[in-house]
Amino acid sequence: MRYWWVNQNQTYKHEVQGGFLWSPKRNRDGRRNQFYDNMMEVRAGDLVLSFCDTRIKALGIAQGSAQSAGKPEFGNIGNQWDDDGWYVPVEFDEVAVPVRPKDFIDELRPHLADKYGPLQADGNGKQAVYLAEVSQDFAETILRKLGAGFSQVLSLDDTTVENAADDEAQSALQGRVDIGPTQKEQLVLARRGQGIFKANVRLNERGCRITGVTDPRFLIASHIKPWRLCNDHEKLDGCNGLLLSPHIDRLFDKGYISFDDDGAILKSAKLPDMVWQGWGLVRETVIGNFNHGQKVFLAFHRANIFQGD
Structure with missing residues (x-):
């Protein structure tokens, strides 16, 4: 700085x-x-x-x-x-x-x-x-x-700080000699929620569980455990992702919301009520159960990304 x-x-x-x-x-x-x-x-x-x-x-x-x-x-x-x-x-x-x-x-x-x-x-x-x-x-x-x-x-x-950390992780990835160019490309695409990672997420998720949107053109494959913190397997693991509408992805990525294992939405006290209500979110909404792999990553999100109460 x-x-x-x-x-x-x-x-x-x-x-x-x-x-x-x-x-x-x-x-x-x-x-x-x-x-x-x-x-x-x-x-x-x-x-x-x-x-x-x-x-x-x-x-x-x-x-x-x-x-x-x-x-x-x-x-x-x-x-x-x-x-x-x-x-x-x-x-x-x-x-x-x-x-x-x-x-x-x-x-x-x-x-x-x-x-x-x-x-x-x-x-x-x-x-x-x-x-x-x-x-x-x-x-x-x-x-x-x-x-x-x-x-x-x-x-x-x-976001600026996180992007800088992602850039640093991507730069380190590009410099590696232990993996080939194809794997490097897929790992980089995964950072943007694209490529094999998005395909793997779609095998588990049909759409955004909160907004109900199912058209993949309008959804982001969002990492539950942030890309910069993942090993190579986790970067591409379909269980480490959710399909989210862009505004929901923003809240989840920044830790303003998270989910219990039973699918209940968790709201951070740092999320302004104006945003919560303006985007039509309801605390009591239950979005459905997650599989075992997703629950492991969600536990990480709640412990390390979610901003709590």
């Missing part, structure tokens, strides 16, 4: 609500700008501190790397910016009580960068800065003032 500070005085509501960062690629006169070049250094999982109106008002987790993109719909803002720019997807969460870095600049000053930092020594923001890298010590100081720890920050979008 790297740590970034973004000045959003003009674009805060657009970028935070829209879930992105955007900057031109160069200054109006064509010269390079380090604070725009920094966009190309952002990677999925990086932490972004959003600064607006002298305060840190939101925290974000980058969802990917920079892409070339035209200027978003900023209205009358940024008319002086070139249309050719960098776009970085970022999921933001606004903080409950914004903090003003100038109020604790004495604690931040030892961690300020000499040249391309976002703050002056007196705690005022540098006007020319858009995206600046800050140190982990700097970021930790900000998070302490916000009352947030890194575990809370990562929970803003733990």
